[in-house]
Amino acid sequence: MYAGFAQHHDDVFSDSRQPTSSASVGLPLRQAFRQPVGEVKIHDISDKFRRACNALQVGQLIKDESFTLFESIGALEIMDPKMDSGFLLPDETLEDAYDTLTPLLPEEVIGIMDQLLCYEMAWHTGYPLSQTLFTSVYIDKLLWPDPKTVEEAQFYRGHLPEGKRPDALLEVLRAYCLALVKCCDFVIAKIVGRDYFEEEDFCTHTYNRVLLARVPLDVFLRELDAAADMMEDTELEIDCALRDAIISRLSFRRDFLRALDLDCPLEHLSTSWPPILKTLTSISVTQQLGKIVPGSFSTKIQRRLASTVPPRPIVELEFKDAFEKLKQLCIDSEEATRFTTLEPDPLEYQSFLFAYASRSPTPLPYSRSYLATLLFHPQILNATASLPLTDVRTLVFPSSTVLDPKNWAYSPPRNPLAPKPHRLQLALLIDEFIERVGQPYLDFWTALGQNTCRLRRMMTHVITAWDQLQRDAASVDADLMQVITALGVRNEVMESPLEVWVYHKKLWMVEKCILLGFEQDIYLPDEYTGMYHFLSLIVRKRRVVLGSVLAHFSMRATQLDDAKEHNEAPGVTDGALYIASLMKEAEGVQELSAALSSFYSVLLYLNALPTPPRPISTEELRYELRMKPFLALEPPEVPDFLSFQNTIKPYGPYDDPGPELLAQLKHDQSPLWTNIESGVKRAREAFAEVKNMGARNAKTEGVSEAWTKDIKGVLASCVALGVAAAGVRVAIAKMEGEDVKNLGIKVVVPDMGKGTRYAEGWIVGKVVAK
Amino acid sequence: MDNTEASVYLAQFIGKNLRIHTTDDRVFGGQMKCTDKDLNIILALTYEYRAPPADFIREAIAASGNPSVPVTWNSRYVGLVVVPGAHVKKIEFEESVTGRSVVFL
Numbered sequence: 001m002y003a004g005f006a007q008h009h010d011d012v013f014s015d016s017r018q019p020t021s022s023a024s025v026g027l028p029l030r031q032a033f034r035q036p037v038g039e040v041k042i043h044d045i046s047d048k049f050r051r052a053c054n055a056l057q058v059g060q061l062i063k064d065e066s067f068t069l070f071e072s073i074g075a076l077e078i079m080d081p082k083m084d085s086g087f088l089l090p091d092e093t094l095e096d097a098y099d100t101l102t103p104l105l106p107e108e109v110i111g112i113m114d115q116l117l118c119y120e121m122a123w124h125t126g127y128p129l130s131q132t133l134f135t136s137v138y139i140d141k142l143l144w145p146d147p148k149t150v151e152e153a154q155f156y157r158g159h160l161p162e163g164k165r166p167d168a169l170l171e172v173l174r175a176y177c178l179a180l181v182k183c184c185d186f187v188i189a190k191i192v193g194r195d196y197f198e199e200e201d202f203c204t205h206t207y208n209r210v211l212l213a214r215v216p217l218d219v220f221l222r223e224l225d226a227a228a229d230m231m232e233d234t235e236l237e238i239d240c241a242l243r244d245a246i247i248s249r250l251s252f253r254r255d256f257l258r259a260l261d262l263d264c265p266l267e268h269l270s271t272s273w274p275p276i277l278k279t280l281t282s283i284s285v286t287q288q289l290g291k292i293v294p295g296s297f298s299t300k301i302q303r304r305l306a307s308t309v310p311p312r313p314i315v316e317l318e319f320k321d322a323f324e325k326l327k328q329l330c331i332d333s334e335e336a337t338r339f340t341t342l343e344p345d346p347l348e349y350q351s352f353l354f355a356y357a358s359r360s361p362t363p364l365p366y367s368r369s370y371l372a373t374l375l376f377h378p379q380i381l382n383a384t385a386s387l388p389l390t391d392v393r394t395l396v397f398p399s400s401t402v403l404d405p406k407n408w409a410y411s412p413p414r415n416p417l418a419p420k421p422h423r424l425q426l427a428l429l430i431d432e433f434i435e436r437v438g439q440p441y442l443d444f445w446t447a448l449g450q451n452t453c454r455l456r457r458m459m460t461h462v463i464t465a466w467d468q469l470q471r472d473a474a475s476v477d478a479d480l481m482q483v484i485t486a487l488g489v490r491n492e493v494m495e496s497p498l499e500v501w502v503y504h505k506k507l508w509m510v511e512k513c514i515l516l517g518f519e520q521d522i523y524l525p526d527e528y529t530g531m532y533h534f535l536s537l538i539v540r541k542r543r544v545v546l547g548s549v550l551a552h553f554s555m556r557a558t559q560l561d562d563a564k565e566h567n568e569a570p571g572v573t574d575g576a577l578y579i580a581s582l583m584k585e586a587e588g589v590q591e592l593s594a595a596l597s598s599f600y601s602v603l604l605y606l607n608a609l610p611t612p613p614r615p616i617s618t619e620e621l622r623y624e625l626r627m628k629p630f631l632a633l634e635p636p637e638v639p640d641f642l643s644f645q646n647t648i649k650p651y652g653p654y655d656d657p658g659p660e661l662l663a664q665l666k667h668d669q670s671p672l673w674t675n676i677e678s679g680v681k682r683a684r685e686a687f688a689e690v691k692n693m694g695a696r697n698a699k700t701e702g703v704s705e706a707w708t709k710d711i712k713g714v715l716a717s718c719v720a721l722g723v724a725a726a727g728v729r730v731a732i733a734k735m736e737g738e739d740v741k742n743l744g745i746k747v748v749v750p751d752m753g754k755g756t757r758y759a760e761g762w763i764v765g766k767v768v769a770k
Numbered sequence: 771m772d773n774t775e776a777s778v779y780l781a782q783f784i785g786k787n788l789r790i791h792t793t794d795d796r797v798f799g800g801q802m803k804c805t806d807k808d809l810n811i812i813l814a815l816t817y818e819y820r821a822p823p824a825d826f827i828r829e830a831i832a833a834s835g836n837p838s839v840p841v842t843w844n845s846r847y848v849g850l851v852v853v854p855g856a857h858v859k860k861i862e863f864e865e866s867v868t869g870r871s872v873v874f875l
Binding site: 044057067094303 | 771772773775776777779780781783784785789792793794796798803804805806807808809812818820823844846847848849850851852853854855857859860861862863864865866875
């Protein structure tokens with residue numbers, strides 16, 4: 001696409017007829033094939049072209065057949081100041097008159113370094129380089145014309161007279177800028193190195209500038225060290241505080257560059273971030289020492305960048321905000337390095353990934369790529385046991401013959417027509433299934449590596465893939481059952497184990513999808529009752545699945561006990577703890593979501609929830625829209641509209657309820673109230689139990705802190721719901737007359753992401769007086 | 771020139787490389803995609819060329835002592851552009867020697 005990318009494939013083409021003169025040595029010397037660079041003839045066709053155009057009719061177009069109007073809209077209009085980044089006002093110059101060799105004050109060096117840091121972080125948050133770092137005149141000088149060596153990357157080009165050489169401070173700034181450019185190079189390489197990233201998060205465009213990609217890391221470290229030595233040189237007359245401020249910036253850049261290094265070995269990762277966090281404080285406290293140098297950044301540089309977009313203003317990110325982003329980047333990346341210390345268990349990985357995606361504020365694209373690189377690191381993915389297999393084993397095959405390693409040691413009979421040994425057949429079936437699982441499993445993890453907004457959207461697609469997988473699992477199950485029965489170990493295996501495993505994971509994803517919808521305010525308050533109800537339906541099914549799994553575990557434990565297999569039994573008992581923890585959690589989720597659904601349904605009857613006017617849509621269409629991602633699932637998970645309506649509107653339409661509503665509202669022990677109360681109580685008990693069972697049994701040990709915080713948040717939500725329901729009851733008790741629509745209360749829904757919700761996915765409105 | 775003749779003449783340049791000099795002394799080199807009565811020209815895969823600033827040229831001449839010293843023009847990729855007829859100063863056709871199709875000038 002770009003001229004600079006044109007590669008010379010000269011050596012690829014060889015003329016086979018050329019005698020290889022050095023045949024005796026065996027070197028395949030070839031004569032390079034050169035494209036005949038013909039003389040290009042230029043003809044001035046202005047007059048005739050003009051006359052021909054003149055002869056055209058109005059509206060007549062002479063155009064390439066494949067060229068469409070749609071495409072033409074994308075064309076930049078030359079000489080239009082809003083579109084043409086090369087357009088100059090009458091007395092405007094292309095270049096700035098800024099001289100990059102003018103000596104700088106130490107304050108100015110600090111000012112420029114900090115401003116560069118701001119732009120660097122603005123770039124990290126998604127703005128293009130052209131509006132951030134590439135507006136720096138210094139960086140532009142370093143990178144253009146494209147330097148062949150680091151020595152050539154200077155604030156000047158060509159030969160300089162002796163007296164004009166840059167002074168020590170400029171050299172220091174140069175070292176800093178070079179390292180900064182290399183940091184960007186590392187960041188881009190890390191992000192595009194992932195299989196999955198989206199341009200909406202991060203802009204990798206370098207406008208045909210090469211970010212010193214070929215220069216190895218140690219060159220930059222040397223430059224930085226030399227710069228630090230220069231600063232420490234006692235002959236340099238400079239205020240002590242300023243000297244320290246500059247040195248701390250250099251050492252920050254050094255540590256940062258090392259941490260971003262692509263080749264950093266796994267075992268050094270965790271030690272590379274803490275030193276940065278230490279130097280950060282000294283940068284923020286000395287920021288006020290810096291002095292802005294106005295001419296050192298300019299939008300005009302955009303005119304020289306290869307650019308198919310109109311000119312855009314420089315992105316200004318305040319130092320305070322940029323600094324917070326930087327800190328967050330370092331903390332998140334450091335957190336990501338903990339991934340390498342996790343137990344090699346896919347369920348631990350899953351918990352870690354989910355917790356990482358839910359971090360607030362959302363990790364920057366770089367940190368997420370950083371984690372994804374670790375996740376898909378060969379050392380982790382090629383662990384001895386297949387990760388999906390371990391996952392399957394944990395849920396449905398407690399100490400089972402099906403996954404006995406011995407099965408894989410059988411060799412097929414010599415005669416291909418002879419039946420294969422049963423155990424070998426088992427191994428082959430499992431291998432087939434695991435291979436089939438590979439892609440959906442990877443997709444699932446890829447989704448978990450995104451930010452939560454995209455995670456929710458991607459998850460709906462992953463769910464569809466798993467739905468397909470479920471059908472395939474069922475057919476493998478059928479084969480499996482035959483072999484198992486033939487082997488005589490039918491009682492060691494639960495009913496359709498593989499399908500159960502897939503179905504459980506699928507339901508888990510649907511649940512997370514809905515909860516993420518609440519977390520991200522996808523649903524409006526008057527939809528809460530419906531969506532929480534749907535959530536409770538889904539999780540009820542997962543409970544049923546888990547119930548059968550748990551029953552199988554206890555049966556297996558008894559069988560092993562009876563058979564005096566004391567080596568195997570403890571494994572099964574431990575495994576059952578995980579299932580029990582899952583089960584309790586599912587119970588909590590079901591009870592709480594059902595209680596919330598009833599609570600919001602009451603509020604709708606009381607007209608206490610904001611309901612926007614919706615003149616064109618109907619309730620049925622909206623229902624279809626919400627359920628769209630799940631409509632095709634098999635078995636069907638989405639109830640039909642009418643029965644759904646009947647459940648969430650137990651007393652008739654919200655604006656015209658039946659008479660029994662009033663009676664129920666006023667009666668202390670009516671099911672309307674007791675359902676909510678007992679639901680909250682049961683949810684609290686269930687979550688408390690999950691908490692007691694601990695992070696280890698929930699397979700969230702790697703993120704136990706975040707996990708504990710989440711559980712506490714959910715427990716607090718239960719309490720809040722109890723309080724809110726009581727608030728409504730008090731208001732009803734005080735009510736005079738029968739007008740339930742004007743109780744004088746309203747419900748304030750806490751905002752998302754402000755820390756006003758106890759748990760982001762569990763929205764509990766606060767009841768206040770109107 | 772009648773309409774048919776004009777259409778045939780112009781159609782030959784579709785997909786051919788043109789250099790369009792604009793009123794602000796830039797040159798746009800790219801493949802012609804479309805033109806109309808007002809001489810608006812759409813170019814694809816376009817590069818923008820701009821002469822270096824006057825004082826740069828002065829310095830180059832002073833340094834070399836040669837009044838016709840070659841200086842490199844700044845160029846950059848700009849992609850798909852439309853040059854409005856009002857700003858077209860000169861149109862040049864790049865005839866490549868290796869090109870097979872013949873254009874009747």
